[in-house]
Amino acid sequence: MVCEQGHEFYFQDGTSCNSLTSLFEKLKSSDDKSLIPYIQRGDLSKWVGDTLSKKKLALKLSKLKEKKAILELIQATIEEKKGNIMGDKYKDDLLAPGHRTCAGCGASIAARQILKTLGKNVVICNATGCLEVTTSQYPLTSWKVPWIHVTFENAASVASGVREALDAQGKEDVTVVAIGGDGGMLDIGFRSFSGALERNHNILVICYDNEAYMNTGVQRSGSTPHMASTTTTPAGIASKGKEQWKKDAPTIAAAHHIPYVATASIGYPKDLERKIKKALSIKGAKYLHIHSPCPVGWNFDSMKTIEIAKDAVESKMWALFEIEDGVKTLSRTPKGIPISKYMNAQKRFKHLSDKDIAEYQKRVDEIFKKEFNI
Ligand SMILES: Cc1ncc(C[n+]2csc(CCOP(=O)(O)OP(=O)(O)O)c2C)c(N)n1
Numbered sequence: 001m002v003c004e005q006g007h008e009f010y011f012q013d014g015t016s017c018n019s020l021t022s023l024f025e026k027l028k029s030s031d032d033k034s035l036i037p038y039i040q041r042g043d044l045s046k047w048v049g050d051t052l053s054k055k056k057l058a059l060k061l062s063k064l065k066e067k068k069a070i071l072e073l074i075q076a077t078i079e080e081k082k083g084n085i086m087g088d089k090y091k092d093d094l095l096a097p098g099h100r101t102c103a104g105c106g107a108s109i110a111a112r113q114i115l116k117t118l119g120k121n122v123v124i125c126n127a128t129g130c131l132e133v134t135t136s137q138y139p140l141t142s143w144k145v146p147w148i149h150v151t152f153e154n155a156a157s158v159a160s161g162v163r164e165a166l167d168a169q170g171k172e173d174v175t176v177v178a179i180g181g182d183g184g185m186l187d188i189g190f191r192s193f194s195g196a197l198e199r200n201h202n203i204l205v206i207c208y209d210n211e212a213y214m215n216t217g218v219q220r221s222g223s224t225p226h227m228a229s230t231t232t233t234p235a236g237i238a239s240k241g242k243e244q245w246k247k248d249a250p251t252i253a254a255a256h257h258i259p260y261v262a263t264a265s266i267g268y269p270k271d272l273e274r275k276i277k278k279a280l281s282i283k284g285a286k287y288l289h290i291h292s293p294c295p296v297g298w299n300f301d302s303m304k305t306i307e308i309a310k311d312a313v314e315s316k317m318w319a320l321f322e323i324e325d326g327v328k329t330l331s332r333t334p335k336g337i338p339i340s341k342y343m344n345a346q347k348r349f350k351h352l353s354d355k356d357i358a359e360y361q362k363r364v365d366e367i368f369k370k371e372f373n374i
């Protein structure tokens with residue numbers, strides 16, 4: 001069928017249009033989900049190609065001028081649709097949706113919460129790991145703020161350098177953040193982490209702790225909890241999972257005599273927000289350690305990320321506290337739910353017997369008694 005302007009248009013479902021207007025009307029009203037990837041990639045010409053040109057000579061455009069006009073109209077329509085698809089909900093997020101973290105990923109929830117409070121006047125130095133890999137696949141990025149991918153082991157060193165450079169330019173007001181996972185920040189990047197804290201560089205160092213090297217296949221880290229099963233500490237006849245207890249990174253950070261250390265959880269975003277704001281008000285090195293459950297590595301239903309995060313806090317598996325000038329203060333009194341509720345929801349602990357869990361419970365109770373007297 002030939003349209004009023006002498007063109008033939010066909011959609012992939014075989015319908016043709018009589019005019020350009022009907023083409024755009026169809027595009028506008030389409031609920032076709034296959035459009036979404038093109039819109040998100042902003043890959044207009046591919047969409048035109050895939051949608052219109054596949055049918056034999058479906059789009060006959062003899063003049064370049066006409067083609068340009070059509071492309072512009074489609075571009076405008078796509079921009080309009082983009083607004084609808086993304087919705088107002090995510091419009092102000094500084095970590096754009098569409099990245100590739102797994103469903104229910106605690107690390108990406110942490111990153112959104114962090115950026116919301118940090119705002120735009122920031123430079124992020126992000127170590128290799130799940131958060132970096134999933135949000136920055138070339139040529140795309142989810143980061144709407146200045147962001148540097150640095151190697152696995154030196155995020156805090158790069159942040160120190162960025163700080164120096166900005167200060168030399170008189171840009172003391174820009175916040176500099178080093179962010180990495182527990183492997184990148186607390187094991188392999190420990191030297192650079194420790195160095196930056198010891199120099200008391202005016203930066204905020206953040207570890208999103210998902211308690212293993214997730215990006216490379218759930219290997220144990222120093223931050224993996226005792227008896228958790230990972231691919232390098234698999235539970236079985238001869239093993240009950242990781243032998244060692246979780247490394248106490250916040251206490252190690254505080255031992256560098258920095259002005260502010262805090263722990264947080266993605267389950268308590270207001271507490272996290274308050275702590276970031278406080279960190280930003282303090283000059284010198286600050287350390288924030290955020291518990292960030294990983295449905296894949298911990299093996300739980302991805303709908304339950306926040307519930308698991310909260311249960312960690314309420315069962316005393318994860319304490320929310322601040323250390324200011326060496327003084328440790330609990331920021332949330334846990335409800336004291338049984339630790340079994342937290343553990344039984346995750347397959348990484350499924351091999352534990354009631355006796356093992358009771359021993360765990362005893363240990364966390366003792367720690368809370370000793371450190372917070374509750
Ligand atoms: C020096 C070095 N060693 C190992 C790797 C491979 N590697 C990339 S990401 C990763 C795991 C990251 O773990 P973590 O920092 O905890 O972040 P997560 O993936 O858990 O978010 C490893 C081992 C690397 N990139 N560089």
Ligand code: SF4
Pocket residue numbers: 100101102103104105106107108130131134210214215294295296297
């Ligand atoms: S493996 Fe875990 S930390 Fe990595 S993207 Fe998936 S849910 Fe997030």
Ligand SMILES: [Mg+2]
Pocket residue numbers: 181182183209210211212213214221
């Ligand atoms: Mg990790």
